[in-house]
Amino acid sequence: MNKTKIMADLPNMRLLFDEPLSNYTFTKTGGPADVLAFPKNTNEVKELVDYCNQEAIPFMVLGNASNLIVREKGIAGVVMMLEDMAEMVIEGTDLVVEAGAKLVETAKFAFEHTLTGLEFACGIPGSIGGAIYMNAGAYGGEVANVVKSVDVVWENGTFETLDNDTLKFSYRHSKLQEKSGVVISVRFALAKGEKEVIGARMAELTELRESKQPLEYPSCGSVFKRPEGHYTGQLIQEAGLQGLIWGGAQISTKHAGFIVNIDNATATDYVELIQHIQKTILKEFNVVLETEVRIIGRKEA
Incomplete structure:
Protein backbone atom coordinates (compact mmCIF):
# COMPACT_ATOMS: atom_id res chain seq x y z
CA MET A 1 0.00 0.00 0.00
CA ASN A 2 1.41 3.34 -1.10
CA LYS A 3 1.24 5.65 1.93
CA THR A 4 2.46 8.70 0.03
CA LYS A 5 -0.29 8.23 -2.59
CA ILE A 6 -3.03 7.81 0.02
CA MET A 7 -1.91 10.96 1.84
CA ALA A 8 -1.83 12.88 -1.43
CA ASP A 9 -5.22 11.55 -2.58
CA LEU A 10 -6.92 12.20 0.79
CA PRO A 11 -5.21 15.44 1.91
CA ASN A 12 -7.95 16.50 4.36
CA MET A 13 -8.32 13.15 6.11
CA ARG A 14 -6.63 12.44 9.44
CA LEU A 15 -4.64 9.25 8.78
CA LEU A 16 -2.35 7.12 10.93
CA PHE A 17 -0.22 4.33 9.46
CA ASP A 18 0.66 0.99 11.11
CA GLU A 19 -1.14 2.23 14.21
CA PRO A 20 -1.36 -0.34 17.05
CA LEU A 21 -5.04 -1.00 17.71
CA SER A 22 -4.16 -1.99 21.28
CA ASN A 23 -4.20 1.78 21.86
CA TYR A 24 -7.96 1.75 21.18
CA THR A 25 -9.40 -1.65 22.16
CA PHE A 26 -10.92 -2.09 25.60
CA THR A 27 -8.87 -5.28 26.10
CA LYS A 28 -5.65 -3.29 25.42
CA THR A 29 -4.66 -5.98 22.89
CA GLY A 30 -4.42 -6.17 19.10
CA GLY A 31 -2.06 -5.63 16.20
CA PRO A 32 -1.76 -2.63 13.86
CA ALA A 33 -4.11 -1.20 11.25
CA ASP A 34 -2.40 -0.62 7.90
CA VAL A 35 -4.25 2.71 7.82
CA LEU A 36 -6.39 4.18 10.59
CA ALA A 37 -8.65 6.95 9.27
CA PHE A 38 -10.75 9.49 11.19
CA PRO A 39 -13.38 11.00 8.85
CA LYS A 40 -15.08 14.10 10.24
CA ASN A 41 -18.42 14.04 8.42
CA THR A 42 -20.66 12.12 6.00
CA ASN A 43 -18.86 13.52 2.94
CA GLU A 44 -15.49 12.30 4.21
CA VAL A 45 -16.93 8.85 4.97
CA LYS A 46 -18.31 8.61 1.43
CA GLU A 47 -15.04 9.95 -0.02
CA LEU A 48 -13.09 7.31 1.90
CA VAL A 49 -15.46 4.47 0.90
CA ASP A 50 -15.35 5.54 -2.77
CA TYR A 51 -11.56 5.80 -2.64
CA CYS A 52 -11.15 2.33 -1.13
CA ASN A 53 -13.45 0.87 -3.80
CA GLN A 54 -11.57 2.67 -6.56
CA GLU A 55 -8.17 1.49 -5.29
CA ALA A 56 -9.39 -2.03 -4.30
CA ILE A 57 -8.43 -1.45 -0.64
CA PRO A 58 -10.41 -3.37 2.00
CA PHE A 59 -12.03 -1.21 4.68
CA MET A 60 -14.02 -1.58 7.87
CA VAL A 61 -15.34 0.48 10.80
CA LEU A 62 -13.94 -0.10 14.28
CA GLY A 63 -16.59 1.68 16.37
CA ASN A 64 -15.50 2.29 19.95
CA ALA A 65 -13.55 -1.01 20.01
CA SER A 66 -15.29 -2.06 23.21
CA ASN A 67 -16.77 -5.43 22.25
CA LEU A 68 -14.14 -6.83 19.93
CA ILE A 69 -10.78 -8.56 19.81
CA VAL A 70 -8.23 -7.64 17.13
CA ARG A 71 -5.83 -10.46 16.32
CA GLU A 72 -2.06 -9.97 16.72
CA LYS A 73 -1.41 -9.50 13.00
CA GLY A 74 -3.70 -6.51 12.87
CA ILE A 75 -6.11 -5.45 10.13
CA ALA A 76 -5.36 -5.12 6.42
CA GLY A 77 -6.41 -2.03 4.52
CA VAL A 78 -8.25 0.96 5.98
CA VAL A 79 -9.88 1.00 9.42
CA MET A 80 -12.29 3.86 10.11
CA MET A 81 -12.98 5.34 13.52
CA LEU A 82 -15.79 7.88 13.70
CA GLU A 83 -14.87 9.49 17.02
CA ASP A 84 -14.88 12.94 15.33
CA MET A 85 -18.54 12.40 14.35
CA ALA A 86 -20.34 12.64 17.69
CA GLU A 87 -22.92 15.45 17.37
CA MET A 88 -26.28 15.09 19.17
CA VAL A 89 -29.42 17.10 18.34
CA ILE A 90 -32.88 17.11 19.94
CA GLU A 91 -35.83 17.34 17.52
CA GLY A 92 -39.04 17.27 19.54
CA THR A 93 -38.80 13.98 21.43
CA ASP A 94 -36.47 12.50 18.80
CA LEU A 95 -32.74 12.40 19.47
CA VAL A 96 -30.50 12.41 16.38
CA VAL A 97 -26.97 11.22 17.09
CA GLU A 98 -23.92 10.77 14.88
CA ALA A 99 -22.45 7.26 14.83
CA GLY A 100 -19.20 8.08 16.61
CA ALA A 101 -20.90 9.27 19.77
CA LYS A 102 -20.60 7.01 22.79
CA LEU A 103 -23.74 5.26 23.95
CA VAL A 104 -23.04 6.26 27.57
CA GLU A 105 -22.79 9.94 26.61
CA THR A 106 -25.96 9.66 24.52
CA ALA A 107 -27.89 8.25 27.49
CA LYS A 108 -26.62 11.15 29.64
CA PHE A 109 -27.62 13.68 26.98
CA ALA A 110 -31.14 12.22 26.85
CA PHE A 111 -31.34 12.43 30.65
CA GLU A 112 -30.21 16.08 30.62
CA HIS A 113 -33.06 16.85 28.21
CA THR A 114 -35.59 14.86 30.27
CA LEU A 115 -36.06 12.21 27.57
CA THR A 116 -36.70 8.62 28.60
CA GLY A 117 -35.94 5.40 26.71
CA LEU A 118 -32.16 5.12 26.84
CA GLU A 119 -31.68 4.50 30.57
CA PHE A 120 -30.66 0.88 29.90
CA ALA A 121 -27.68 2.14 27.88
CA CYS A 122 -26.14 4.28 30.62
CA GLY A 123 -23.30 1.78 31.20
CA ILE A 124 -22.79 0.25 27.74
CA PRO A 125 -19.34 1.40 26.56
CA GLY A 126 -19.83 1.10 22.78
CA SER A 127 -20.39 3.72 20.09
CA ILE A 128 -23.77 4.48 18.57
CA GLY A 129 -22.75 2.86 15.27
CA GLY A 130 -21.55 -0.27 17.05
CA ALA A 131 -24.74 -0.36 19.11
CA ILE A 132 -26.81 -0.46 15.92
CA TYR A 133 -24.55 -3.10 14.35
CA MET A 134 -25.08 -5.53 17.24
CA ASN A 135 -28.39 -4.28 18.68
CA ALA A 136 -26.70 -3.51 21.97
CA GLY A 137 -28.71 -3.98 25.12
CA ALA A 138 -28.63 -4.46 28.87
CA TYR A 139 -31.02 -4.89 31.80
CA GLY A 140 -34.05 -5.66 29.66
CA GLY A 141 -33.55 -2.85 27.13
CA GLU A 142 -32.02 -2.80 23.64
CA VAL A 143 -31.53 -0.16 20.97
CA ALA A 144 -34.07 -1.88 18.69
CA ASN A 145 -36.80 -0.64 21.05
CA VAL A 146 -35.97 3.04 20.52
CA VAL A 147 -34.48 3.34 17.00
CA LYS A 148 -36.66 5.15 14.47
CA SER A 149 -34.21 5.25 11.56
CA VAL A 150 -30.53 4.93 10.66
CA ASP A 151 -28.52 6.67 7.92
CA VAL A 152 -25.98 4.36 6.27
CA VAL A 153 -23.32 4.59 3.57
CA TRP A 154 -23.16 1.11 2.04
CA GLU A 155 -19.89 -0.48 0.97
CA ASN A 156 -20.58 0.48 -2.67
CA GLY A 157 -20.80 4.16 -1.67
CA THR A 158 -24.60 4.55 -1.89
CA PHE A 159 -26.50 6.36 0.88
CA GLU A 160 -29.71 5.03 2.42
CA THR A 161 -32.00 5.74 5.37
CA LEU A 162 -33.30 2.54 6.95
CA ASP A 163 -36.36 2.36 9.19
CA ASN A 164 -36.59 0.08 12.23
CA ASP A 165 -38.24 -2.82 10.38
CA THR A 166 -35.69 -2.75 7.56
CA LEU A 167 -32.85 -3.05 10.09
CA LYS A 168 -34.05 -6.59 10.98
CA PHE A 169 -33.12 -6.31 14.64
CA SER A 170 -32.97 -9.45 16.77
CA TYR A 171 -30.90 -10.55 19.77
CA ARG A 172 -27.44 -8.96 19.26
CA HIS A 173 -28.11 -8.75 15.53
CA SER A 174 -29.01 -6.24 12.81
CA LYS A 175 -29.00 -6.07 9.02
CA LEU A 176 -25.56 -4.41 9.23
CA GLN A 177 -24.14 -7.86 10.01
CA GLU A 178 -25.56 -9.17 6.72
CA LYS A 179 -24.68 -6.27 4.44
CA SER A 180 -21.56 -4.19 4.98
CA GLY A 181 -22.01 -0.48 5.51
CA VAL A 182 -21.03 2.49 7.65
CA VAL A 183 -23.61 3.88 10.07
CA ILE A 184 -23.58 7.68 9.82
CA SER A 185 -26.29 8.72 12.26
CA VAL A 186 -29.24 7.36 14.20
CA ARG A 187 -32.65 8.83 15.05
CA PHE A 188 -33.98 7.61 18.39
CA ALA A 189 -37.69 7.93 19.18
CA LEU A 190 -37.77 8.78 22.89
CA ALA A 191 -40.47 10.21 25.17
CA LYS A 192 -40.76 13.03 27.67
CA GLY A 193 -40.14 11.75 31.17
CA GLU A 194 -39.46 12.94 34.69
CA LYS A 195 -35.83 13.82 35.31
CA GLU A 196 -35.80 12.40 38.85
CA VAL A 197 -37.23 9.07 37.66
CA ILE A 198 -34.81 8.81 34.72
CA GLY A 199 -31.86 9.70 36.95
CA ALA A 200 -32.88 7.20 39.63
CA ARG A 201 -33.10 4.38 37.08
CA MET A 202 -29.69 5.26 35.63
CA ALA A 203 -28.17 5.36 39.12
CA GLU A 204 -29.71 1.97 39.91
CA LEU A 205 -28.33 0.38 36.75
CA THR A 206 -24.90 1.96 37.27
CA GLU A 207 -24.74 0.50 40.78
CA LEU A 208 -25.79 -2.92 39.47
CA ARG A 209 -23.12 -2.83 36.77
CA GLU A 210 -20.37 -1.69 39.12
CA SER A 211 -21.25 -4.36 41.70
CA LYS A 212 -21.37 -7.24 39.21
CA GLN A 213 -18.91 -6.46 36.42
CA PRO A 214 -15.09 -6.44 36.60
CA LEU A 215 -14.66 -2.80 35.59
CA GLU A 216 -11.29 -2.56 37.35
CA TYR A 217 -9.58 -4.53 34.54
CA PRO A 218 -9.48 -4.14 30.74
CA SER A 219 -12.03 -6.45 29.10
CA CYS A 220 -14.13 -6.81 25.97
CA GLY A 221 -17.37 -6.84 27.93
CA SER A 222 -19.73 -9.79 27.76
CA VAL A 223 -17.90 -12.46 25.75
CA PHE A 224 -20.73 -14.82 24.83
CA LYS A 225 -24.34 -14.52 23.77
CA ARG A 226 -26.80 -15.95 26.26
CA PRO A 227 -27.68 -19.52 25.17
CA GLU A 228 -31.38 -20.30 25.24
CA GLY A 229 -32.44 -21.72 28.58
CA HIS A 230 -29.09 -21.05 30.26
CA TYR A 231 -26.94 -18.34 31.81
CA THR A 232 -23.41 -18.26 30.42
CA GLY A 233 -21.72 -17.24 33.66
CA GLN A 234 -23.46 -20.03 35.55
CA GLY A 243 -10.76 -17.79 37.68
CA LEU A 244 -8.85 -19.78 35.04
CA ILE A 245 -5.77 -17.88 33.85
CA TRP A 246 -4.61 -18.28 30.25
CA GLY A 247 -1.43 -16.33 29.53
CA GLY A 248 -2.27 -12.83 30.72
CA ALA A 249 -6.04 -13.28 30.44
CA GLN A 250 -8.38 -14.58 33.14
CA ILE A 251 -12.01 -15.62 33.38
CA SER A 252 -13.14 -12.97 35.82
CA THR A 253 -13.59 -14.04 39.43
CA LYS A 254 -16.25 -11.32 39.72
CA HIS A 255 -18.37 -12.33 36.71
CA ALA A 256 -17.63 -15.54 34.79
CA GLY A 257 -19.10 -14.13 31.59
CA PHE A 258 -16.15 -11.71 31.30
CA ILE A 259 -12.51 -12.29 30.38
CA VAL A 260 -10.15 -9.69 31.84
CA ASN A 261 -6.61 -8.65 30.99
CA ILE A 262 -4.73 -9.08 34.27
CA ASP A 263 -1.13 -9.28 33.03
CA ASN A 264 -0.32 -7.95 29.55
CA ALA A 265 -2.61 -10.43 27.83
CA THR A 266 -2.42 -10.82 24.06
CA ALA A 267 -5.29 -11.20 21.61
CA THR A 268 -4.12 -14.80 21.17
CA ASP A 269 -4.58 -15.40 24.92
CA TYR A 270 -8.15 -14.16 24.59
CA VAL A 271 -8.96 -16.21 21.48
CA GLU A 272 -7.48 -19.42 22.89
CA LEU A 273 -9.28 -18.99 26.21
CA ILE A 274 -12.57 -18.36 24.41
CA GLN A 275 -12.08 -21.54 22.38
CA HIS A 276 -11.22 -23.51 25.53
CA ILE A 277 -14.42 -22.29 27.24
CA GLN A 278 -16.53 -23.20 24.20
CA LYS A 279 -15.07 -26.71 23.98
CA THR A 280 -15.47 -27.31 27.72
CA ILE A 281 -19.09 -26.12 27.87
CA LEU A 282 -19.99 -28.18 24.79
CA LYS A 283 -18.40 -31.28 26.33
CA GLU A 284 -19.85 -30.79 29.83
CA PHE A 285 -23.37 -29.57 29.01
CA ASN A 286 -23.82 -30.06 25.24
CA VAL A 287 -24.44 -26.30 24.97
CA VAL A 288 -22.96 -24.26 22.10
CA LEU A 289 -21.64 -20.87 23.25
CA GLU A 290 -21.67 -18.27 20.48
CA THR A 291 -19.42 -15.26 20.87
CA GLU A 292 -21.00 -11.86 21.36
CA VAL A 293 -17.55 -10.29 21.06
CA ARG A 294 -16.31 -9.90 17.47
CA ILE A 295 -12.91 -11.41 16.67
CA ILE A 296 -11.38 -9.64 13.69
CA GLY A 297 -8.12 -9.16 11.83
CA ARG A 298 -5.58 -11.23 9.94
CA LYS A 299 -5.37 -14.86 11.02
CA GLU A 300 -2.06 -16.47 11.90
CA ALA A 301 -0.41 -18.14 8.92
Whole structure:
Protein backbone atom coordinates (compact mmCIF):
# COMPACT_ATOMS: atom_id res chain seq x y z
CA MET A 1 0.00 0.00 0.00
CA ASN A 2 1.41 3.34 -1.10
CA LYS A 3 1.24 5.65 1.93
CA THR A 4 2.46 8.70 0.03
CA LYS A 5 -0.29 8.23 -2.59
CA ILE A 6 -3.03 7.81 0.02
CA MET A 7 -1.91 10.96 1.84
CA ALA A 8 -1.83 12.88 -1.43
CA ASP A 9 -5.22 11.55 -2.58
CA LEU A 10 -6.92 12.20 0.79
CA PRO A 11 -5.21 15.44 1.91
CA ASN A 12 -7.95 16.50 4.36
CA MET A 13 -8.32 13.15 6.11
CA ARG A 14 -6.63 12.44 9.44
CA LEU A 15 -4.64 9.25 8.78
CA LEU A 16 -2.35 7.12 10.93
CA PHE A 17 -0.22 4.33 9.46
CA ASP A 18 0.66 0.99 11.11
CA GLU A 19 -1.14 2.23 14.21
CA PRO A 20 -1.36 -0.34 17.05
CA LEU A 21 -5.04 -1.00 17.71
CA SER A 22 -4.16 -1.99 21.28
CA ASN A 23 -4.20 1.78 21.86
CA TYR A 24 -7.96 1.75 21.18
CA THR A 25 -9.40 -1.65 22.16
CA PHE A 26 -10.92 -2.09 25.60
CA THR A 27 -8.87 -5.28 26.10
CA LYS A 28 -5.65 -3.29 25.42
CA THR A 29 -4.66 -5.98 22.89
CA GLY A 30 -4.42 -6.17 19.10
CA GLY A 31 -2.06 -5.63 16.20
CA PRO A 32 -1.76 -2.63 13.86
CA ALA A 33 -4.11 -1.20 11.25
CA ASP A 34 -2.40 -0.62 7.90
CA VAL A 35 -4.25 2.71 7.82
CA LEU A 36 -6.39 4.18 10.59
CA ALA A 37 -8.65 6.95 9.27
CA PHE A 38 -10.75 9.49 11.19
CA PRO A 39 -13.38 11.00 8.85
CA LYS A 40 -15.08 14.10 10.24
CA ASN A 41 -18.42 14.04 8.42
CA THR A 42 -20.66 12.12 6.00
CA ASN A 43 -18.86 13.52 2.94
CA GLU A 44 -15.49 12.30 4.21
CA VAL A 45 -16.93 8.85 4.97
CA LYS A 46 -18.31 8.61 1.43
CA GLU A 47 -15.04 9.95 -0.02
CA LEU A 48 -13.09 7.31 1.90
CA VAL A 49 -15.46 4.47 0.90
CA ASP A 50 -15.35 5.54 -2.77
CA TYR A 51 -11.56 5.80 -2.64
CA CYS A 52 -11.15 2.33 -1.13
CA ASN A 53 -13.45 0.87 -3.80
CA GLN A 54 -11.57 2.67 -6.56
CA GLU A 55 -8.17 1.49 -5.29
CA ALA A 56 -9.39 -2.03 -4.30
CA ILE A 57 -8.43 -1.45 -0.64
CA PRO A 58 -10.41 -3.37 2.00
CA PHE A 59 -12.03 -1.21 4.68
CA MET A 60 -14.02 -1.58 7.87
CA VAL A 61 -15.34 0.48 10.80
CA LEU A 62 -13.94 -0.10 14.28
CA GLY A 63 -16.59 1.68 16.37
CA ASN A 64 -15.50 2.29 19.95
CA ALA A 65 -13.55 -1.01 20.01
CA SER A 66 -15.29 -2.06 23.21
CA ASN A 67 -16.77 -5.43 22.25
CA LEU A 68 -14.14 -6.83 19.93
CA ILE A 69 -10.78 -8.56 19.81
CA VAL A 70 -8.23 -7.64 17.13
CA ARG A 71 -5.83 -10.46 16.32
CA GLU A 72 -2.06 -9.97 16.72
CA LYS A 73 -1.41 -9.50 13.00
CA GLY A 74 -3.70 -6.51 12.87
CA ILE A 75 -6.11 -5.45 10.13
CA ALA A 76 -5.36 -5.12 6.42
CA GLY A 77 -6.41 -2.03 4.52
CA VAL A 78 -8.25 0.96 5.98
CA VAL A 79 -9.88 1.00 9.42
CA MET A 80 -12.29 3.86 10.11
CA MET A 81 -12.98 5.34 13.52
CA LEU A 82 -15.79 7.88 13.70
CA GLU A 83 -14.87 9.49 17.02
CA ASP A 84 -14.88 12.94 15.33
CA MET A 85 -18.54 12.40 14.35
CA ALA A 86 -20.34 12.64 17.69
CA GLU A 87 -22.92 15.45 17.37
CA MET A 88 -26.28 15.09 19.17
CA VAL A 89 -29.42 17.10 18.34
CA ILE A 90 -32.88 17.11 19.94
CA GLU A 91 -35.83 17.34 17.52
CA GLY A 92 -39.04 17.27 19.54
CA THR A 93 -38.80 13.98 21.43
CA ASP A 94 -36.47 12.50 18.80
CA LEU A 95 -32.74 12.40 19.47
CA VAL A 96 -30.50 12.41 16.38
CA VAL A 97 -26.97 11.22 17.09
CA GLU A 98 -23.92 10.77 14.88
CA ALA A 99 -22.45 7.26 14.83
CA GLY A 100 -19.20 8.08 16.61
CA ALA A 101 -20.90 9.27 19.77
CA LYS A 102 -20.60 7.01 22.79
CA LEU A 103 -23.74 5.26 23.95
CA VAL A 104 -23.04 6.26 27.57
CA GLU A 105 -22.79 9.94 26.61
CA THR A 106 -25.96 9.66 24.52
CA ALA A 107 -27.89 8.25 27.49
CA LYS A 108 -26.62 11.15 29.64
CA PHE A 109 -27.62 13.68 26.98
CA ALA A 110 -31.14 12.22 26.85
CA PHE A 111 -31.34 12.43 30.65
CA GLU A 112 -30.21 16.08 30.62
CA HIS A 113 -33.06 16.85 28.21
CA THR A 114 -35.59 14.86 30.27
CA LEU A 115 -36.06 12.21 27.57
CA THR A 116 -36.70 8.62 28.60
CA GLY A 117 -35.94 5.40 26.71
CA LEU A 118 -32.16 5.12 26.84
CA GLU A 119 -31.68 4.50 30.57
CA PHE A 120 -30.66 0.88 29.90
CA ALA A 121 -27.68 2.14 27.88
CA CYS A 122 -26.14 4.28 30.62
CA GLY A 123 -23.30 1.78 31.20
CA ILE A 124 -22.79 0.25 27.74
CA PRO A 125 -19.34 1.40 26.56
CA GLY A 126 -19.83 1.10 22.78
CA SER A 127 -20.39 3.72 20.09
CA ILE A 128 -23.77 4.48 18.57
CA GLY A 129 -22.75 2.86 15.27
CA GLY A 130 -21.55 -0.27 17.05
CA ALA A 131 -24.74 -0.36 19.11
CA ILE A 132 -26.81 -0.46 15.92
CA TYR A 133 -24.55 -3.10 14.35
CA MET A 134 -25.08 -5.53 17.24
CA ASN A 135 -28.39 -4.28 18.68
CA ALA A 136 -26.70 -3.51 21.97
CA GLY A 137 -28.71 -3.98 25.12
CA ALA A 138 -28.63 -4.46 28.87
CA TYR A 139 -31.02 -4.89 31.80
CA GLY A 140 -34.05 -5.66 29.66
CA GLY A 141 -33.55 -2.85 27.13
CA GLU A 142 -32.02 -2.80 23.64
CA VAL A 143 -31.53 -0.16 20.97
CA ALA A 144 -34.07 -1.88 18.69
CA ASN A 145 -36.80 -0.64 21.05
CA VAL A 146 -35.97 3.04 20.52
CA VAL A 147 -34.48 3.34 17.00
CA LYS A 148 -36.66 5.15 14.47
CA SER A 149 -34.21 5.25 11.56
CA VAL A 150 -30.53 4.93 10.66
CA ASP A 151 -28.52 6.67 7.92
CA VAL A 152 -25.98 4.36 6.27
CA VAL A 153 -23.32 4.59 3.57
CA TRP A 154 -23.16 1.11 2.04
CA GLU A 155 -19.89 -0.48 0.97
CA ASN A 156 -20.58 0.48 -2.67
CA GLY A 157 -20.80 4.16 -1.67
CA THR A 158 -24.60 4.55 -1.89
CA PHE A 159 -26.50 6.36 0.88
CA GLU A 160 -29.71 5.03 2.42
CA THR A 161 -32.00 5.74 5.37
CA LEU A 162 -33.30 2.54 6.95
CA ASP A 163 -36.36 2.36 9.19
CA ASN A 164 -36.59 0.08 12.23
CA ASP A 165 -38.24 -2.82 10.38
CA THR A 166 -35.69 -2.75 7.56
CA LEU A 167 -32.85 -3.05 10.09
CA LYS A 168 -34.05 -6.59 10.98
CA PHE A 169 -33.12 -6.31 14.64
CA SER A 170 -32.97 -9.45 16.77
CA TYR A 171 -30.90 -10.55 19.77
CA ARG A 172 -27.44 -8.96 19.26
CA HIS A 173 -28.11 -8.75 15.53
CA SER A 174 -29.01 -6.24 12.81
CA LYS A 175 -29.00 -6.07 9.02
CA LEU A 176 -25.56 -4.41 9.23
CA GLN A 177 -24.14 -7.86 10.01
CA GLU A 178 -25.56 -9.17 6.72
CA LYS A 179 -24.68 -6.27 4.44
CA SER A 180 -21.56 -4.19 4.98
CA GLY A 181 -22.01 -0.48 5.51
CA VAL A 182 -21.03 2.49 7.65
CA VAL A 183 -23.61 3.88 10.07
CA ILE A 184 -23.58 7.68 9.82
CA SER A 185 -26.29 8.72 12.26
CA VAL A 186 -29.24 7.36 14.20
CA ARG A 187 -32.65 8.83 15.05
CA PHE A 188 -33.98 7.61 18.39
CA ALA A 189 -37.69 7.93 19.18
CA LEU A 190 -37.77 8.78 22.89
CA ALA A 191 -40.47 10.21 25.17
CA LYS A 192 -40.76 13.03 27.67
CA GLY A 193 -40.14 11.75 31.17
CA GLU A 194 -39.46 12.94 34.69
CA LYS A 195 -35.83 13.82 35.31
CA GLU A 196 -35.80 12.40 38.85
CA VAL A 197 -37.23 9.07 37.66
CA ILE A 198 -34.81 8.81 34.72
CA GLY A 199 -31.86 9.70 36.95
CA ALA A 200 -32.88 7.20 39.63
CA ARG A 201 -33.10 4.38 37.08
CA MET A 202 -29.69 5.26 35.63
CA ALA A 203 -28.17 5.36 39.12
CA GLU A 204 -29.71 1.97 39.91
CA LEU A 205 -28.33 0.38 36.75
CA THR A 206 -24.90 1.96 37.27
CA GLU A 207 -24.74 0.50 40.78
CA LEU A 208 -25.79 -2.92 39.47
CA ARG A 209 -23.12 -2.83 36.77
CA GLU A 210 -20.37 -1.69 39.12
CA SER A 211 -21.25 -4.36 41.70
CA LYS A 212 -21.37 -7.24 39.21
CA GLN A 213 -18.91 -6.46 36.42
CA PRO A 214 -15.09 -6.44 36.60
CA LEU A 215 -14.66 -2.80 35.59
CA GLU A 216 -11.29 -2.56 37.35
CA TYR A 217 -9.58 -4.53 34.54
CA PRO A 218 -9.48 -4.14 30.74
CA SER A 219 -12.03 -6.45 29.10
CA CYS A 220 -14.13 -6.81 25.97
CA GLY A 221 -17.37 -6.84 27.93
CA SER A 222 -19.73 -9.79 27.76
CA VAL A 223 -17.90 -12.46 25.75
CA PHE A 224 -20.73 -14.82 24.83
CA LYS A 225 -24.34 -14.52 23.77
CA ARG A 226 -26.80 -15.95 26.26
CA PRO A 227 -27.68 -19.52 25.17
CA GLU A 228 -31.38 -20.30 25.24
CA GLY A 229 -32.44 -21.72 28.58
CA HIS A 230 -29.09 -21.05 30.26
CA TYR A 231 -26.94 -18.34 31.81
CA THR A 232 -23.41 -18.26 30.42
CA GLY A 233 -21.72 -17.24 33.66
CA GLN A 234 -23.46 -20.03 35.55
CA LEU A 235 -22.37 -22.65 32.99
CA ILE A 236 -18.77 -21.47 33.22
CA GLN A 237 -18.91 -21.58 37.02
CA GLU A 238 -20.43 -25.08 37.05
CA ALA A 239 -17.71 -26.29 34.68
CA GLY A 240 -15.12 -25.15 37.24
CA LEU A 241 -13.58 -22.61 34.86
CA GLN A 242 -14.11 -19.35 36.77
CA GLY A 243 -10.76 -17.79 37.68
CA LEU A 244 -8.85 -19.78 35.04
CA ILE A 245 -5.77 -17.88 33.85
CA TRP A 246 -4.61 -18.28 30.25
CA GLY A 247 -1.43 -16.33 29.53
CA GLY A 248 -2.27 -12.83 30.72
CA ALA A 249 -6.04 -13.28 30.44
CA GLN A 250 -8.38 -14.58 33.14
CA ILE A 251 -12.01 -15.62 33.38
CA SER A 252 -13.14 -12.97 35.82
CA THR A 253 -13.59 -14.04 39.43
CA LYS A 254 -16.25 -11.32 39.72
CA HIS A 255 -18.37 -12.33 36.71
CA ALA A 256 -17.63 -15.54 34.79
CA GLY A 257 -19.10 -14.13 31.59
CA PHE A 258 -16.15 -11.71 31.30
CA ILE A 259 -12.51 -12.29 30.38
CA VAL A 260 -10.15 -9.69 31.84
CA ASN A 261 -6.61 -8.65 30.99
CA ILE A 262 -4.73 -9.08 34.27
CA ASP A 263 -1.13 -9.28 33.03
CA ASN A 264 -0.32 -7.95 29.55
CA ALA A 265 -2.61 -10.43 27.83
CA THR A 266 -2.42 -10.82 24.06
CA ALA A 267 -5.29 -11.20 21.61
CA THR A 268 -4.12 -14.80 21.17
CA ASP A 269 -4.58 -15.40 24.92
CA TYR A 270 -8.15 -14.16 24.59
CA VAL A 271 -8.96 -16.21 21.48
CA GLU A 272 -7.48 -19.42 22.89
CA LEU A 273 -9.28 -18.99 26.21
CA ILE A 274 -12.57 -18.36 24.41
CA GLN A 275 -12.08 -21.54 22.38
CA HIS A 276 -11.22 -23.51 25.53
CA ILE A 277 -14.42 -22.29 27.24
CA GLN A 278 -16.53 -23.20 24.20
CA LYS A 279 -15.07 -26.71 23.98
CA THR A 280 -15.47 -27.31 27.72
CA ILE A 281 -19.09 -26.12 27.87
CA LEU A 282 -19.99 -28.18 24.79
CA LYS A 283 -18.40 -31.28 26.33
CA GLU A 284 -19.85 -30.79 29.83
CA PHE A 285 -23.37 -29.57 29.01
CA ASN A 286 -23.82 -30.06 25.24
CA VAL A 287 -24.44 -26.30 24.97
CA VAL A 288 -22.96 -24.26 22.10
CA LEU A 289 -21.64 -20.87 23.25
CA GLU A 290 -21.67 -18.27 20.48
CA THR A 291 -19.42 -15.26 20.87
CA GLU A 292 -21.00 -11.86 21.36
CA VAL A 293 -17.55 -10.29 21.06
CA ARG A 294 -16.31 -9.90 17.47
CA ILE A 295 -12.91 -11.41 16.67
CA ILE A 296 -11.38 -9.64 13.69
CA GLY A 297 -8.12 -9.16 11.83
CA ARG A 298 -5.58 -11.23 9.94
CA LYS A 299 -5.37 -14.86 11.02
CA GLU A 300 -2.06 -16.47 11.90
CA ALA A 301 -0.41 -18.14 8.92
